[in-house]
Amino acid sequence: MRREPEKTLMRTRTNTITAFAALLAVGLLSSSVFADCGFIKGLVENDRIKCGRIGVPEDHARPDDRKIKIAYAVVKAKNGPSDEAVIYFSGGPGGGSLNAGFMGFLANSPLTEDRDLVLFDQRGIQFSSALPDIGKGVYQAMAANTDMAGERKLIAKVLSEYRKKAEKKKIDLGAYNSFQNAKDVGLMMTELGYQKYDLFGISYGTRLARIIQDLYPEKVNAVILDSPNLMTDDFLVDRMRSYSAAAEKTFRACERDENCSRSNPDLEAEYVAVIDKLKDEPIKVKAKSGDFWMNAQDAVYFLRRQLYRTDALERFPAFLNALKDNDQKILKAAVDTELADVEDGSFNTSMFLAVSGYESMDEANTPAKIDDLYGEIPHFPAQLGFFTNLYIEGMNWHDKRIKPADRIFKMSAVPTVIFVNQYDPVTPPENGKFFQKKLENSHLFVIDEGGHAGGDFDCKMKIMNEFMASPTKSPDASCLKLFGGD
Secondary structure, three states: OOOOOOOOOOOOHHHHHHHHHHHOOOOOOOOOEEEEOOOOOOOOOOOOOEEEEEEEEEOOOOOOOOOOEEEEEEOEEEEEEEEOOEEEOOOOOOOOOOOHHHHHHHHHHHHHOOOEEEEEEOEEOOEEEEOOOOOOOOHHHOOOOOOOOOOHHHHHHHHHHHHHHHHHHOHHHHHHOOHHHHHHHHHHHHHHOOEEEEEEEEEEHHHHOOOOOOHHHHEEEEEEEEEEOOOOOOOOHHHHHHHHHHHHHHHHHHHHHHHHHHHHHHHHHHHHHHHHHHOOOOOEEEEEOOEEEHHHHHHHHHHHOOOOOOOOHHHHHHHHHHHHHHHHHHHHHHHHHHHHHHHHHOOOOOHHHHHHHHHHHOOOOOOOHHHHHHOOOOOOOOOOOHHHHHHHHHOOOOOOOOOOHHHHOEEOOOOEEEEEEEEOOOOOOHHHHHOOEEEEEEEEEOOOOOOOOOOOOHHHHHHHHHHHHHOOOOOOOOOOOOOOOO
């Protein structure tokens, strides 16, 4: 598609000049709205993409104390100047947005036909005052040839080391949460000065977008929530339950599918047998970073990861067969992919843990109680690696917790579209129904496919664009394969 590059930037709107000047006066925002994008490795120079940074308080309740920087980019609309912008909210928490490949993909997507697109790294991630990242250390703990107890000790050591690094830099880990994040976005919206904003969140980004929807309703035109992430979710327990439900659906779907049932006559029994064998005979995977020992808890973790993809109903049994047959090619690819996010800095596990500790952990869930839960929730022949020990040890990452009474969304009249996949192992369809209870003007589409936040991208873009243009109209979702059940 032909693109007409924009050579001039949209001026700050008259109705925001006073507020913008006031923020400049106290030194919170940069004196120049846009700057060079050279800090984003691999980004090809493009007249349509401009970057900027703003300074914000680390704790918005103490605006005169420590400041941090938030980096963002604006992709100009293909069809000319726009007084409306879409803000994209990444998942995780901990996932960065300012990555050359991803930015290029979205810049050339239908999303930027008639609206500018704003991408930013949330606080604590990548180019936005990144936290000292525990990611590599936690990965190494997973890679070790050890059981759950041994992994827990290794993770505890990593967290202790990096907590001291944060303390040395005078970082308040408890200030890295969704509510501080949302207020960063409030300042960014004021700085950019668009008349209206559309919010587009995926996974954890839906939680953040939903909070902004409550805080700044006058600035929001429409909201798209893809794979809604509840604020009332428990970081570990809800992952256990959603994985169990997705695994159950996958086993039953395999029974109904001729090809799957022929290759795996009893997928559920095979699953249990393979995991049980790994308890005594772990597999050594020759990964890019060195030997990775695939223990029973790691296998559950990686099988869960297979369910993130749209082709999950094929990938799950395929990965199970790879574990059974010691298929090094498939196992190595999975392990190397996991490491890539750690090495390139696009995911910050410290931020993931900081947010989760503030709003998604229950200190009543002792190790003993967690063990009991694993005995009650089906489809866990071994405990879930990585998340279980990070949850237990992460209780000590910082001591700030949101009050349960504050873990709720307000009623909102802002027009909203919700997408969720029927087989999603992370944010199940029930999440969408829960979100709808506080959304007066919403449309929920349960898509009959696997994966997390995936699916027919072109169809979703069509629905989103039409909805943002006419948010009071019911979207035409006929291009989606919708689930017809209850």
